[in-house]
Amino acid sequence: MDHRRFAVACALAATALLGGGCRERARSPLELPDHARAGVKVRDVRVLILEAANEFRIRINGPYEIRSPSTGVLAEGESLPWTKVSRTTGDFAIGDRRWTTAVIEIAPRGNTAIHVSRLNGGVWSAPLAYPGAIRCLRRSLTTMDVLNLVNIEQYVAGVIACELYASFHPEAFRAQAVAARTYALYQMARQANADYDVKATQASQVYGGIPTGPAGRKAYEAVNHTRGIVCTWSSPTGERIFCTFYSAACGGRTQAASNVFNMKDIPPLAGGVHCEYCREAEGKSQAYRWPATSIDKAELTRRLAARSGNVRSIGTVDRVEVVSQTDGGRPVNLRVIGRNGRQVTLKAEEFRLAVGTRTMRSTDCTIVNGPSKVEFANGKGSGHAVGLCQWGMEGQAKLGRKAGQILRFYYPGCHLTRAY
Numbered sequence: 001m002d003h004r005r006f007a008v009a010c011a012l013a014a015t016a017l018l019g020g021g022c023r024e025r026a027r028s029p030l031e032l033p034d035h036a037r038a039g040v041k042v043r044d045v046r047v048l049i050l051e052a053a054n055e056f057r058i059r060i061n062g063p064y065e066i067r068s069p070s071t072g073v074l075a076e077g078e079s080l081p082w083t084k085v086s087r088t089t090g091d092f093a094i095g096d097r098r099w100t101t102a103v104i105e106i107a108p109r110g111n112t113a114i115h116v117s118r119l120n121g122g123v124w125s126a127p128l129a130y131p132g133a134i135r136c137l138r139r140s141l142t143t144m145d146v147l148n149l150v151n152i153e154q155y156v157a158g159v160i161a162c163e164l165y166a167s168f169h170p171e172a173f174r175a176q177a178v179a180a181r182t183y184a185l186y187q188m189a190r191q192a193n194a195d196y197d198v199k200a201t202q203a204s205q206v207y208g209g210i211p212t213g214p215a216g217r218k219a220y221e222a223v224n225h226t227r228g229i230v231c232t233w234s235s236p237t238g239e240r241i242f243c244t245f246y247s248a249a250c251g252g253r254t255q256a257a258s259n260v261f262n263m264k265d266i267p268p269l270a271g272g273v274h275c276e277y278c279r280e281a282e283g284k285s286q287a288y289r290w291p292a293t294s295i296d297k298a299e300l301t302r303r304l305a306a307r308s309g310n311v312r313s314i315g316t317v318d319r320v321e322v323v324s325q326t327d328g329g330r331p332v333n334l335r336v337i338g339r340n341g342r343q344v345t346l347k348a349e350e351f352r353l354a355v356g357t358r359t360m361r362s363t364d365c366t367i368v369n370g371p372s373k374v375e376f377a378n379g380k381g382s383g384h385a386v387g388l389c390q391w392g393m394e395g396q397a398k399l400g401r402k403a404g405q406i407l408r409f410y411y412p413g414c415h416l417t418r419a420y
């Protein structure tokens with residue numbers, strides 16, 4: 001295939017689908033990961049849904065099989081009523097059957113959903129329905145990691161139904177679908193040799209299996225409308241996908257990925273995008289502006305030490321100072337000084353995650369050192385503020401902007417490209 005012609009055609013198709021100016025073009029051949037190259041079937045996403053679990057329960061209302069990737073089918077049945085799956089002294093146990101293997105998979109034959117319930121503090125959780133298959137990986141004699149192997153489009157639908165409010169505009173769902181798909185493909189390329197690609201939590205993207213209700217309907221519409229479309233940028237070595245970070249609300253200005261993550265900046269993630277659109281969150285959530293919060297210094301000491309061994313050397317926290325900040329006044333690096341006079345410097349985002357994202361919704365706030373507490377005042381935004389601003393996306397969608405325009409606003413210089 002003539003990649004250049006293909007790329008141009010794809011870019012045009014993407015533009016037509018998602019609206020916006022027709023300056024979309026991909027002059028260089030697509031240099032997407034192999035699994036995302038046009039015409040190639042994309043492998044399933046491997047989503048970690050349970051980490052270091054001892055047991056869970058599963059139900060499949062239809063024919064199913066239990067298999068080992070190395071030895072094939074181990075067992076099969078016409079349906080699986082609620083059955084316990086556990087790790088027992090080195091074996092996988094499903095009901096009263098046991099297998100000694102490193103990996104075991106449970107899959108319906110056909111499109112039946114897999115219902116999974118987990119133990120939460122001694123209580124079985126309300127079941128979630130998953131598409132695809134379940135893979136259990138041996139982690140220790142008594143624990144396992146549990147993955148959902150899921151088609152990427154189905155995965156994206158499951159993500160965006162969790163990431164967005166059902167009330168969000170359909171065009172916001174479409175922009176989020178492209179961002180979530182690109183993020184997944186990026187992680188699939190990066191994690192190809194790891195046990196899984198993404199976690200089902202905010203550590204990656206929130207994913208709750210098969211979406212239902214109004215959010216689910218909007219999610220499927222958005223996924224069908226944007227099928228295969230991703231964000232790319234013209235890197236020096238060709239057109240490439242990138243890690244399409246997003247967060248709840250930037251609070252007025254996005255920030256560079258390098259402020260938050262250990263990575264070099266690329267144009268779409270260089271930050272500094274002025275966004276008044278997340279004001280949309282006002283009156284609906286505290287994502288745009290949040291009230292002052294505080295944390296006791298002893299508790300702060302404990303939380304910092306739990307997250308980073310470096311911080312233990314400073315003993316009890318005496319005060320926190322801003323070392324560097326963005327042009328917009330958002331702290332980037334902080335110095336934490338202990339009562340013993342020692343100090344440690346860390347990224348403001350690292351500090352925020354240690355403190356807790358409920359106490360410190362964003363790093364864009366004023367840090368006030370009191371006698372026994374550290375206070376966070378004038379808080380703006382919610383989340384890391386890198387890349388797409390979800391409330392801003394909703395604000396722009398309500399103003400009539402198309403998904404493509406919204407994505408190019410938050411990822412400057414990005415192109416919409418059909419990956420498959």
Ligand SMILES: [Zn+2]
Nearest residue numbers: 275278389392
């Ligand atoms: Zn914003």
